[in-house]
Amino acid sequence: MSAVGLGSRQSVSAAKPFPLPHHAWYALGIFFLAAVLSYTDRLILNLLVDPIRQDLHITDTQVSLLQGAAFAVLYALISLPLGRYVDSHNRRNIIAAGVVIWSLATAVCGVVSGFGALFAARIFVGVGEATLAPAVMSLIPDYFPEHRRGTAYGCFLTGMAMGAGAAMLIGGALFEGFHSGHLATVPLIGHMAPWRAVLIALSLPGFLVTGLILTIREPARRDAAKKSAQTQATSHFATTLRYFKDNRRTFSYLFVAFALLNLVSYGCAAWLPSVFIRHFGLTQGQVGTELGVVSLTGTAIGAILGGLLSDRVVRRGGAVAVLRFTLWTSVATLPLLVSSILPSITLVLVVYFAFLVVGCMVGTASITAIQSAVPGDMRGFSVAIQAFVYTLVGLGLGPTSIALATQYVYRDPRAVGLSMVTVAVPVTVVGTFLVWLALPHYRLTHELLAAADGTSDE
16 A cells, blocks of 8 residues: 555644534533434334334334344445535534434334334434434544544443433333323323333434534534535545545454454344343343343443543554554453353353443444544544444344354254354454454554644644
C-alpha cells in the first residue's frame, strides 16, 4: 500500500477548535438517552411475544420475523446509504429525524390490526434507528480530542446496553400496570390491550428526546478536506471507496474479526436463557430477573471501563495501542466462554457477568480503533459498514448457528449449553487471530493517515 487514499487532503483541525467541554458532554448525555430509547423500542417485542401472538393470531415464526432476521437485514441495508449521507449533511438533524421516525413507528405498532401492518411498522422502526449510530459515531470525534474518544464511545454504547435491560424492566412494569388496571385512567390508551398500550407509551419519550437533540449544536468537521461544496458532493463517495480499497487489508481483517466476535455475543445472549430453563429448570420470570440484572450491569460496566482503558492506552502508547488492547481483551474472553456448561446457576451467572464485562470492553475498544483509522468525513460510512456486517453476521447467524448445533450435532435440546461452547470458542479464536493479522496493516494505515493530515487531534 503506497498511499492512504486521500489525495491532497489537508487537516483543518488546528483552525477549528473543539467545542467547549460542557457542551460536548451535554450532547453526549443526549446521545446516551437516545441510545437507551433506541434499544428499548427495538427490543420491547421480546417481552410482548405471547400477547401479540394471541391477539393477532400469528405463529411463532411470524413473531420471530418481527423480532430478528427481517429487522436485522433491513436495518443493515439502510445503514449503508444513511452512513454516506451522514458524512455530508447535518448530523444533528439526521438524528432528530430518525428519533421521530422510530417513535412514530413504535406507536403505529401499537394500533395495527394484522401481521403485515405490524411488519411494515417494524421496518420503519429500523429505518429510524439506522440513523443513530453512524451519526453519533461521526459526531464524537468532532466533539472530543483523541485521548477522550474511548470514554465518549463507551458512554454511548452504555446507553445501548442499558436499553436492552430497560425494555425488560420498564416494559414489564408498564405491561403489569395496564394489565392490572392500575393505569386504566391514562387517556386514550388506558383501556387498550396491554401490549398495545405499552408500545404507545414507550413511543412518547422519543418526542421529548427529539426536542433535546435540537438544543445541541452541530460541530465543525475537524478534518474535512478543503474543497468546495460542489466538488465534495461529486467526489466524496469515490474518495471514500478508494480509501477503503487502498486500506483493504486493514479493514477487511477488522470488519470480519469483529463481525465474528459479534456473532458470539448475539448467540450467547439469545440462548443462555434456554440453558437456565432447560438445564436448571428455572421459569421465564426467574430467568428475566436474574439474567436481566447481570446483563444490565455487566454490559454497562464493560462499555464504560472499555472506554476509560482505551483512552489510557492511547495516552500512553498512541492511537495504534488501542488495537493491541482490543487483541488482548479478546484473548481474555476465551476462558469465559465455558459459562454455559458450568454446574451451578451461581457459577454460570458469575462467569457470564465477567464475559459481558470483558466482551463489552472489546466492543468499545474496537470501535475506538476503527474510528481512529478513518478520516473524519468518512466515519459515518465506516460505522454504516460495521452495522451492515455486524448485524448480518452477528444477529443473522449467531442464534441460528447455535440452534443448528443443538439440533443436528447433539440432537438434544438440553445440550444447548454445549452447543454454545462448540460455536463460540472456535469463532472467537478465528476472530482474535484476524485482529492479530490486522495489526501491522492498521499501524501503516494510521501512520499514512496522520501524515496526510499533517497534524494530530491530541
